[in-house]
């Protein structure tokens with residue numbers, strides 16, 4: 001039987017393979033980042049006739065796609081709606097009215113087919129590797145040079161008359177070059193294996209470097225909003241239900257801001273109880289909206305109203321309940337903890353006007369509105385998305401070209417755009433990549 005390759009050996013092999021890839025000295029479009037948005041941009045630019053190089057810091061392109069959707073890649077949603085984003089107007093202008101058709105058409109042309117789970121779209125294989133492989137194959141077929149293990153450092157513009165004689169003092173002058181033919185952007189990147197600095201010229205550069213804070217954006221004179229992790233678990237004030245760590249429940253979650261009496265947001269879905277607070281898809285969406293001190297209330301039986309619950313807990317309103325009375329509607333491990341809490345009522349801090357008069361009333365309240373006070377994001381290293389990045393006001397939504405540097409484009413999470421769970425973030429990555437790729441090719445070839 002073949003011996004499994006060690007991690008170190010795999011890294012060495014991939015680095016050597018990457019080092020063999022020659023990047024041309026001159027191309028129309030350089031894409032910084034070979035993730036979801038970068039690959040969509042590269043394919044769109046190459047199919048529009050441009051010569052394209054993708055510089056990817058990782059050892060292979062498309063690796064970030066493999067982790068998505070728990071390895072199944074929830075690549076879009078049939079209910080794409082800009083209101084699920086932090087910047088709805090910009091997203092609507094970039095993505096247009098045919099957003100879903102454009103994304104599905106793109107993947108149909110890649111040879112991929114999909115299936116639905118609720119509103120979420122997955123590849124029929126339910127394997128993120130399918131999504132990555134069809135993208136890499138289409139990029140190669142279109143002639144894209146995929147150059148992994150290259151970390152982009154910086155770019156500066158060289159006016160056309162200086163191409164060939166350029167030096168570091170020559171920088172882009174937007175006023176001067178407005179109506180001039182394309183010059184070249186000097187792209188600096190490193191190849192870690194040999195610590196080489198390679199400096200190919202490129203007529204345009206597309207920033208598709210994802211959600212990490214990257215110093216080169218500042219060097220390019222672009223303004224960024226600070227990065228904060230979102231789509232992650234929430235740490236909550238000492239939970240009396242720490243024993244539930246690892247249990248899941250299908251809930252309706254309500255968020256009430258700390259300075260308000262009324263919920264500002266609600267959503268149904270799965271919550272995972274953790275000893276530090278809550279996790280799961282509903283919590284991830286909450287994490288985009290919740291701040292320290294906000295109150296999250298979980299309705300653990302959203303399909304039952306209070307009187308139906310009363311029937312199960314204390315039909316004759318005697319004020320008490322029997323052990324196991326909720327086992328038919330709740331995970332018994334959760335039910336037993338809530339029963340314990342309801343009996344030890346005083347462990348829960350109720351607002352005075354809202355304090356339950358009896359243990360059965362307390363149990364019903366806990367089941368319909370289990371309270372958690374938010375401390376802040378948790379397990380941030382595993383956050384699915386970061387908010388922040390390039391301010392969208394600096395980019396033309398029709399082309400995703402920088403208003404300051406017409407040769408510079410951006411797409412995906414590099415921009416200050418984030419959305420709820422459910423395939424919205426990837427749908428943004430694909431569509432914004434397509435827009436930037438097509439526009440960059442057009443600019444480079446004009």
Ligand SMILES: Cc1cc2nc3c(=O)[nH]c(=O)nc-3n(C[C@H](O)[C@H](O)[C@H](O)COP(=O)(O)OP(=O)(O)OC[C@H]3O[C@@H](n4cnc5c(N)ncnc54)[C@H](O)[C@@H]3O)c2cc1C
Pocket residue numbers: 032033034035036037038055056057058062063064065067068069070073074075076150151152153208209210211212214382383384385411412413414422423424425426427429
């Ligand atoms: C665990 C997890 C699960 C997720 N699941 C889903 C899901 O199911 N559905 C969904 O819609 N969204 C999901 N997301 C979010 C989704 O993955 C992102 O929104 C999406 O990948 C963003 O695409 P992007 O191309 O902008 O960034 P990325 O995919 O992160 O790609 C950026 C690329 O740029 C490279 N790079 C960065 N800096 C440089 C540099 N200086 N030089 C060269 N290369 C550089 C990085 O290595 C990376 O490959 C998930 C995220 C995570 C972390």
